[in-house]
Amino acid sequence: MASAPEDPVPRTPRIRDVAARAGVGVGTVSRVLNDAPGVASATRDRVRAVMQELGYQPSSTARNLSLGRTLTIGVIAPFFTSPSVVERLRGIDDVFGHSPYDLTLYNIETPAQRRAALRRFGRRDRVDGLIVISLPLTPGELRSLGRDGLPAVLIDVANAPLPHVGIDDVGGGAMATRHLLDAGHRDIAFVGDVEENPFGFASSERRLEGFRAALEEAGVPLPAAYVRRGPFGRATAGRLTRQLLALRRRPTAIFAASDVQAFGVLDAAARAGLTVPDDLSVIGFDDIEVAEAIGLTTVRQPLRESGRAGATLLLQSLNGGPPDSPPPLPDLTVVRRRTVARPA
Amino acid sequence: MASAPEDPVPRTPRIRDVAARAGVGVGTVSRVLNDAPGVASATRDRVRAVMQELGYQPSSTARNLSLGRTLTIGVIAPFFTSPSVVERLRGIDDVFGHSPYDLTLYNIETPAQRRAALRRFGRRDRVDGLIVISLPLTPGELRSLGRDGLPAVLIDVANAPLPHVGIDDVGGGAMATRHLLDAGHRDIAFVGDVEENPFGFASSERRLEGFRAALEEAGVPLPAAYVRRGPFGRATAGRLTRQLLALRRRPTAIFAASDVQAFGVLDAAARAGLTVPDDLSVIGFDDIEVAEAIGLTTVRQPLRESGRAGATLLLQSLNGGPPDSPPPLPDLTVVRRRTVARPA
DNA sequence: TTGAAAGCGTTACCAC
DNA sequence: GTGGTAACGCTTTCAA
Numbered sequence A, B: 001m002a003s004a005p006e007d008p009v010p011r012t013p014r015i016r017d018v019a020a021r022a023g024v025g026v027g028t029v030s031r032v033l034n035d036a037p038g039v040a041s042a043t044r045d046r047v048r049a050v051m052q053e054l055g056y057q058p059s060s061t062a063r064n065l066s067l068g069r070t071l072t073i074g075v076i077a078p079f080f081t082s083p084s085v086v087e088r089l090r091g092i093d094d095v096f097g098h099s100p101y102d103l104t105l106y107n108i109e110t111p112a113q114r115r116a117a118l119r120r121f122g123r124r125d126r127v128d129g130l131i132v133i134s135l136p137l138t139p140g141e142l143r144s145l146g147r148d149g150l151p152a153v154l155i156d157v158a159n160a161p162l163p164h165v166g167i168d169d170v171g172g173g174a175m176a177t178r179h180l181l182d183a184g185h186r187d188i189a190f191v192g193d194v195e196e197n198p199f200g201f202a203s204s205e206r207r208l209e210g211f212r213a214a215l216e217e218a219g220v221p222l223p224a225a226y227v228r229r230g231p232f233g234r235a236t237a238g239r240l241t242r243q244l245l246a247l248r249r250r251p252t253a254i255f256a257a258s259d260v261q262a263f264g265v266l267d268a269a270a271r272a273g274l275t276v277p278d279d280l281s282v283i284g285f286d287d288i289e290v291a292e293a294i295g296l297t298t299v300r301q302p303l304r305e306s307g308r309a310g311a312t313l314l315l316q317s318l319n320g321g322p323p324d325s326p327p328p329l330p331d332l333t334v335v336r337r338r339t340v341a342r343p344a
Numbered sequence C: 001t002t003g004a005a006a007g008c009g010t011t012a013c014c015a016c
Numbered sequence D: 001g002t003g004g005t006a007a008c009g010c011t012t013t014c015a016a
Helices: A015-022 A026-033 A041-054 A060-067 A083-096 A111-121 A139-148 A169-182 A203-217 A234-245 A259-271 A289-294 A303-318 B015-022 B026-033 B041-054 B060-067 B083-096 B111-121 B139-148 B169-182 B203-217 B234-245 B259-271 B289-294 B303-318
Strands: A072-078 A102-108 A129-133 A152-155 A188-193 A227-230 A253-256 A281-286 A298-300 A333-335 B072-078 B102-108 B129-133 B152-155 B188-193 B227-230 B253-256 B281-286 B298-300 B333-335
Touching (some): A026 A041, A072 A111, A083 A129, A083 A259, A129 A303, A152 A303, A169 A203, A169 A298, A169 A333, A188 A203, A188 A234, A234 A253, A234 A259, A253 A259, A259 A281, A259 A289, B015 B026, B026 B041, B072 B111, B083 B129, B083 B259, B083 B289, B129 B303, B152 B303, B169 B188, B169 B203, B169 B253, B169 B298, B188 B203, B234 B253, B253 B259, B259 B289
Parallel strands (some): A072 A102, A072 A129, A129 A152, A188 A227, A188 A253, A253 A281, B072 B102, B253 B281
Antiparallel strands (some): A102 B102, A298 A333
8 A cells, every 4th residue: 555645754853753753842852862861761761762663863963063073083194004004093993993983084195185184174173183193284284273272192293282192213213223233234224215205204314313323323434325215115215225235335234214115125135136134134113014924123113002192192182181191102122033134 | 462351252263253254144155165156256255355364164064964964984894904904995095085075984893893883874964975894784784774875885795785896706716726726736725714703704705615616626625624714813824724734634735715814824834844835835815915025825806996996886876876887896816926836 | 146044953051 | 850942053045
């Protein structure tokens, strides 16, 4: 039998449908919805039953508008599929995965995306909080964040008056360098990121700073040609390494500013017919998951923990907590594997 | 000089502030905002100037409520940091990264999270569309999606009346098996996922099906003990492999249902003092990025492309397009590297 | 070309 | 305890 014309068109029910059907006001339904006190338990049950019957689900958009919050956290990260970022994301999810907050990801691969993301997120009403990974903010960006009072935390960045979590890149760079020095190397080169890049990555430069300092402290000279920088990536690192290996006085060891770049160094060494670590020692930075499989000696930094720490910090300020100091991260350590040996 | 008491408290401007200041109605401002026709260009310019001056940014929540859309896409995936999922996410971002849509990620690691995610997202007003990766939906879940008419696409799942993109896992399993057969192996074992798991992964079983078929076709017997299944993961795969290697008649080759599991097989082989591929051949499935570094022979499936295809499909239906057939994916291929050889 | 006003679906305040 | 109603900030229709 076809439905009679007076049948109401079935549409997703609103709060007032529930109210009408239960014979109460919308206010009461809202109270039931939010487990607010001041509703007779008989009424509460009746309303609940109607909700069930109608399959009612509140509109989160409307709730957001009314409450002025969105229950979502924005995460801005460059190249979110790169291993180190994925690890940090995992840490963030450790914290927010069980919270009522959703995570909206914003991947940055071009300066235009960066601007778009900060414009879109830099507004209190789209997200309740912001986590920025490895992207130093400009003064202007900071200002616009501050204006809306958007809670934000920075991971792997320290250039700001915002709470942040990071590691001692300078110390880590020195640590890697000393490991090479201790193995007896004196001709040590560096492969890292370009100084000025559209994203403003800075960790490579800080690690280089530690590298220089450790060398100087040990009284080991550093030829200018031993410092090679290029756009982040495995392939680029390989190219830079080829230049290094073509030098008259070839380095016996290379410090790469990241594991991904270290893999590029390894590629180039293999292509040049060099055996690692006999002919060339290599040390990386990060200790991403693959590093173990490859046997890469590297400086381990607590990636996942950094995500967790940043997320925890944000959650605190979301809960109106005081700007707590960031929870301490595990120390950097050199993980000895199979790519560093004494020079021939 | 302190600001006079009559100074308005600086708060983020609303549309009516712009309207008041520009001496127009909010309707006009809205029209300017949306580049709608019917505004004198002088008025338009004036309004634009005021927006600039006030640093006005429209509230997306309010706009969403009014328009009945959210400009966000929900992505539900198990273990979103696992390499194959990350690759698919990358494909999804290829498509949506330049669209006005935001991507909200929902990571599923427990059955409770699964329920929570589908409840939260299975509602038209939280997201405009849904992408589900590697998670077969129950009839009930499908029904609730259908009711709200939420556009959804499935990746790596094919159990539903919803548009989906996937590969021929059965064929891929057979392909891997034939590669081993062609190398001369006759004692071939399988390491994969448990049949019944809380997430309902099914690709492992389908690959096993292809495995069985290829063996049967070649007239090669398959001892029951040669099929080992356990919870997904590298460590588990290692344990299963140890059991396999302890068998009286040890297999000379192992087909792992995924690369991650193949790494577990490799781990176990190394621990047992076996050389790969001399003592044991291993083939995986997926061809995740690490596979190349490790030299793992494997079946390549187009992971990133699958994400792109799924996202494209969703974008089409979001734009009110017809339920187009999914764009064709590249074929599966066996990538020969260093873990398969003739049996001793 | 423009302004006023009625939605969009909640929450929260104020009476009763 | 409960119902009515004014926000929340925008879009869109209807008149002028």
